[in-house]
Amino acid sequence: MIRAALKSLLGRKLRLVMSTFAIVLGVAFVVGTLIFSDTLNRSFTSLFASTVGDVVVRPDGGGDAPGGVLSTRTVPGDLVGTLAAVPGAARADGMVNALGVYVVDDEGKPIGGFGPPSLGANWSDAPAGNGLEGLQIAEGRAPEGPDEVVLDAATAEKSGYDVGDTVPLITTDETANLAPTLVGVADFAEGGSLNGATYAAFETAEAQRLFHEGEDEYESIWVTAADGVTQEQLLADVEATLPDGYEAVTGDEAADESASDLLEAISFLTTFLLIFAGIALVVGSFIIVNTFSILVAQRSRELALLRALGASKKQVVRSVQLEAFVLGFLGATFGVLLGIVLAIGLRALFATFGLDLSGQPLVYRPRSFVAAYAVGIVVTMAAAYLPARRTSRIAPVQAMRDEIALPEESLRNRFRYGLLLALVGGGLLAVGLTDVLGLGRVGWFVGGGVLAVLLGVTAMAPVLAGPFLRAARALYERLFGSIGNLAGQNSLRNPRRTAATASALMIGLTLACTMAIVGDSAKASVDRTIEESFTGDFVVSSIFGGSFSASIAERVDGVEGVDAVVRQRSGFAEADGDFTVVVATDPESLERLGVTFVEGGPADLTTGTVLLGDSYAADRGLAVGDDYVLDAAAGTVTWTVAGTVETGALLAGGVIVSIPTYEAAGYPPEDSMLVVYADDAASGLQDRLDEVLADQPIVTAKDQAAFAAEQREPIDQFVLIIYALLGLALLIAVLGIVNTLALSVIERTREVGLLRAIGVTRPQLRLMITLESVVIAVLGAVLGLVLGIGFGVALMRAVRDEGLEVISVPFGQLGVFLLLAVVVGVLAAVLPARRAARLDVLEAISTQ
Amino acid sequence: MTTSTPSPTAGREVAARVVGLSKTYGQGEAVVRALDDVTLDLYAGEFTAVMGPSGSGKSTLMHVCAALDSATSGEVLIGDREIGRLHDKALTLLRREEIGFVFQSYNLVPTLSAEENIVLPLAIAGRKPDRAWFDSVVATVGLGDRLDHKPNQLSGGQQQRVAVARALVSRPRIVFADEPTGNLDSRSGAEVLELLRASVDTHGQTVVMVTHDPVAAAYTDRVVFLADGKVVDELRQPDRDQVLAIMARMSDAGPGGPG
Helix, strand or coil: CHHHHHHHHHCCHHHHHHHHHHHHHHHHHHHHHHHHHHHHHHHHHHHHHCCCCCEEEEECCCCCCHHHCCCCCCEECHHHHHHHCCCCEEEEEEECEEECCEEECCCCCECCCCCCCEEEEECCCCCCHHHCCCEEEEEECCCCCCCEEEEEHHHHHHHCCCCCCECCEECCCCCCEECCEEEEEEEECCCCCCCCCEEEEECHHHHHHHHCCCCCEECEEEEEECCCCCHHHHHHHHHHHCCCCEEEEEHHHHHHHHHHHHHHHCHHHHHHHHHHHHHHHHHHHHHHHHHHHHHHHHHHHHHHHHHHCCCCHHHHHHHHHHHHHHHHHHHHHHHHHHHHHHHHHHHHHHHHCCCCCCCCCCCCCHHHHHHHHHHHHHHHHHHHHHHHHHHHHCCHHHHHCCCCCCCCCCHHHHHHHHHHHHHHHHHHHHHHHHCCCCCCCHHHHHHHHHHHHHHHHHHHHHHHHHHHHHHHHHHHHHHHHHHHHHHHHHHHHCHHHHHHHHHHHHHHHHHHHHHHHHHHHHHHHHHHHHHHHCCCCEEEEECCCCCEECHHHHHHHCCCCEEEEEEEEEEEEEECCEEEEEEEECHHHCCCCCCCEEECCHHHCCCCEEEEEHHHHHHCCCCCCCEEEEEECCEEEEEEEEEEECCCCCCCCCEEEEHHHHHHCCCCCEECEEEEEECCCCCCHHHHHHHHCCCCCCEEEECHHHHHHHHHHHHHHHHHHHHHHHHHHHHHHHHHHHHHHHHHHHHCHHHHHHHHHCCCCHHHHHHHHHHHHHHHHHHHHHHHHHHHHHHHHHHHHHCHHHCCCCCCCCHHHHHHHHHHHHHHHHHHHHHHHHHHHHCCHHHHHHCC | CCCCCCCCHHHCCEEEEEEEEEEEECCHHHCEEEEEEEEEEEECCCEEEEECCCCCCHHHHHHHHCCCCCCCEEEEEECCEEHHHCCHHHHHHHHHHHEEEECCCCCCCCCCCHHHHHCHHHHHHCCCCCHHHHHHHHHHHCCHHHCCCCHHHCCHHHHHHHHHHHHHHCCCCEEEEECCCCCCCHHHHHHHHHHHHHHHHHHCCEEEEECCCHHHHCCCCEEEEEECCEEEEEEECCCHHHHHHHHHHHHHHCCCCCC
16 A cells, blocks of 8 residues: 555656655755754854853953953953963953954955944953964064054965065044064964954054053953863952952853854744745645645545545545655755755855854754654654545545546635635734734734735635636636637636645735835835935945944045034934944034924934934933933943934934933944035035045945935845745745646546547647746736735734835836736746647546 | 255355345435345355346445445445454454455556555555565466566556455455456456356455446356345346346336346
C-alpha cells in the first residue's frame, strides 16, 4: 500500500516538482533567514568578545544609553594608574572611543556610513578579554604622534590608501576635517572582521585632543587580569578600589551587553524575512491544497479501485497523507539546499549595504534544519489534510463508473464559513489597528486579522467569482466567438479550482497593493509635511542621517547671501519605556522655524525646561509646570514643562529643549540639521554652499524639492525591497496557475482530442487555454486589488495620528498590477497550452 | 425455466445467496426499480453468467452481491454472512478477504507494474503472496517476461489477464467479473474467458460474470437471465444458440431492446 502511494507519486514527476516548488521556496526562506541570523549573531558575538578587556570600567549606567549613543561622560585618566595597581591586574589601559569619524576614500567618497558605525579611537596594544589578542598591527607601525593614524585592514583596502598616504577624515566634533598620515594597518589576529564598521586609531594624546578637548579622560578603562586570575576575581578587586560614579563589569558581560543590544536592534531583519517566509508558505499551501484536490479528483477512480480491492477508508486517506509527507520531506530537503544558497546571497546583499560579514563562515545550527523539516512537512500535510479526508468519501462502487464526481461540501456552506472568517478577521484587524482594547501585541492582531480575511475571502471566492467568471465568459464569447465561450465555460466548470488558483495570486497582490498605498501615502505625507514646515531656503543635513560638526554652521553662516542659520540637534532618549527623539535648537529661532505655541512662548525655554508637542503632552497627562522625566544619553534627567507647541514635522514627536539643556543631558555638541535663511537678493547660493561643504562629503545643502526627494528615497527603496520579496509570492502563484492548467489539460485529454477531431486548430486550442489562464489571473488580481485597497486605507487611517495624514491610492500603479496579471496569465498558459496543442488526436480520444 | 436441464444443484455448496433482493433509485413518480424481489443461489465452484438487456439490473445485482452497493430490501449472504448488516469496516474486510473483481475497463493502477498490480490486494491486506500460488496464477495468465511492464505497455487482453490474476491471487470465495470481455477483440476475449474457465476447472474457483455476449456466456456452467429487475430464465451447460434463442424471446416479450 505504501509502495502504491509512492509509485503513484513517482509516476507524476513534473507535478511533484511544481507542487514542491512552493514548499522549497518557503523553507528556503526560513532556512536562509535562520542561517543568516545565526551567522550574524556569531559574528557580532565574536567581534564584541575581542573588543573588550577582562574587566571594563566606565561611568555608571554606561552600558545602557538609549539608542546606542555614546555619552559624553568619561572616566578620569588618573584612574588608570589606580586600576593597574589592583592586586589581580596585570595592566590597565584607558580607551578613547568616538563615533562619526568618517574615512574619505581616494575618490572623495566616505566609506560606509549607513548602519555600521564609523569609529575613532586611541591606539592601544591592550589585549582583549580572555587572552584574545584583539586588533593588532598587521602592517606598518602604531601611531606615535599627532597627524598619524592607523586604519583597520578592510577600510584601508576599500579606501585605496597604503601606508605613507595621507588619509582625509571627517569628524563630527569641532575639528571637522583631519588629514593624518597612514602609518599602520590593524587586523584581528584571530581572524574575523569589524563587520563593515570603519576604525581609525590615533596616538592616545592625539585622540584625547581630538575627542576630549585635550582632557586626560577616557570612555572606558580595560583592566587585564594577571595570569591565573579569573574575570570575576579581578572584578571583585577592581570594585573594591573603584570610586563612586563609576562601574566595573566583566568583559564577558560587557560583550554580551553590546552584542545583545545590537542584535536586538537588528532583529527586525530576521522578523521581516520570516514574515516573507510565512507569506510564501501560506501562498504555497494554497497551491498544495489545490494540487491535492485535483490529484485526488483525478485519482478517485484509482482510489475507488483500491477500496474495491479491500483497502479501508483509513488506508486510502493515509496513502494520500503519505504522499503529502513525502512531498513535504522532499520540499524541505531542496529548501534547505536553496536556503543555504540564499544565506550566502543575503550575506553578499548585506555586504553591499555596509554590513560586511565576509570574515565569518556561515553558522549551521541544528535548529535551522529541524525548523526546515518541521515547516516543510507540517505545512504540506496540513494543506493536504482536507483533500485527503475527502478521499474517504469515495465509494468502492465508483471504480465501476466512468465519470466520478467527488462529493463536496456545498458552496453555500463554504461561503458562510468564509464570510464568518472574514468578519472575524476584520474584527481582529480593527482591534489591532485601533488598539481599542489596549491589549498591545498589535502586530499579532493585524497579522492574524489579515490572514483570516485572506482565508475567508478564499473560502468565499468560488461564490464571489461566479458573476465575474460569467461576465468574462460573455465578454470572451463576444470577442473570440465559440473558442472564447469554451474558455469561459472551462473556468466556470470547477469554480472551486478556479477560485483557489486565483486566491494564491490574490494574496501576493493584496500585499503588494497594500504596500503601494502605504508607500504612496507615506511619500505624500512627507511631501505635505515638508511643504508645511519647511521654513528656510536650504537645509544642510548628513547624507547618513547622523550628526555633523558644529563648525559647519559657522562656515555656512559666513557664506555670502546667507541671512541666518538655525541649528537643530537631535538625540535618542527613552521616556516611560518609549523611544523619544529630543530636539534641541536656539529658543529665539523657534518662531522662525514655524513652531506654533499653544501655551507659553520662546522665552520660557530656559535651561532645564522643555517644550512638548500638545498631543504628546496630552497622551502622557503632562501640563505646564509638571516634571518630565526621561533617560537621556548620560542617564536620567528631569525637565520642567515650560510650554506646549503644535506638533510639526521638522521637530519630530515634539520634545524640544535649548542647546545648553541638551548638552547637559550628555549629548555631544554636534548638529543634525541646519536651516539656512537666505538674503532676499541672494542668487547662486546653492553653488556657494556646495563649495563651502566640498571637503565635507557627509553633508549636503538642499532646497525644499531636493530635501523632499531625499526624504522620499528611503520610502521608495523600502517599497522596492518589499516588491522584490512579494515577487516570490507572485512566482509561486504563477506556478500554481501553470499547475492547475496543466492538470486540467491532462484531465480533459479526451475532450481536447475531440475538439481537435472536429476541426479546432492548434492556435485556437492554445488561445482557449490562454484565455482560461488570463481569466484566473485577472480574477486573482481583482480580488487582490480590492482587498489591498481595503487593507491599505484601513492601515493608513489607523496611523493618521502619527504624522502620516495623507491617504493616497496610486491608481496608475494598481492599473499596472492588473496589466501584470494579464501578462502573468498569458505566460502561465504557455506550457500547458503547448502540451494540449501537441496531443495526438487519436490517442487523446481513446484515452480514458 | 423452460430450457433448464436437470442438474445436481442439491449437492453443491452455495457461495452466495440472494433472497428477496430489491433496489430502487429515486422517489415517488420517478422511482426506478433496478432489482425487483430477486432470489438466487450462486453455487461454489461454478462459472455463472448473468445476462439481460440494458437496464435489466444485472450490473446492480452484481454490485450489491459484491458488497459495492447496498440493497433497498432483501438479503445478500456471502458464505453464511448477511452483508446488509455489516458496517464499512467489516465490508472492507469482506471485500479484501472474500471477493475478487474483474472490471470491464481493466482498472489497473497505471503507475504500478503488472506484477505489482497482481499482488496489490495482498499488499493492501498486508499479506505476503504465497509464492507457489502466485507463480501458478502468473503461469496461467501467461504474461511471461512482461510482468515488470506498466499497464500502458500491455495490450488490452494482457491488461485484462493481469486483472484476472489480481482477482485470483488472494483466493477469494467468489470472483465477480463485470463485462470482462466488453473492451476486447474476440481473440483476446477468448483468452480471458479461458483463463476464468480454467480457474473454475482447476482450482474450483467460483466466478460470477455479467455479460452481453452469448459467446462469452457459452463458456459458463450456468446462465441466469434478468429482465426488468427480475430473474426470468436460466440455462445450464449453455451453448451460444440456446442463449441467443432466449435473448431473442426476451426482446420480443419485453419492452427493452436486446442488450
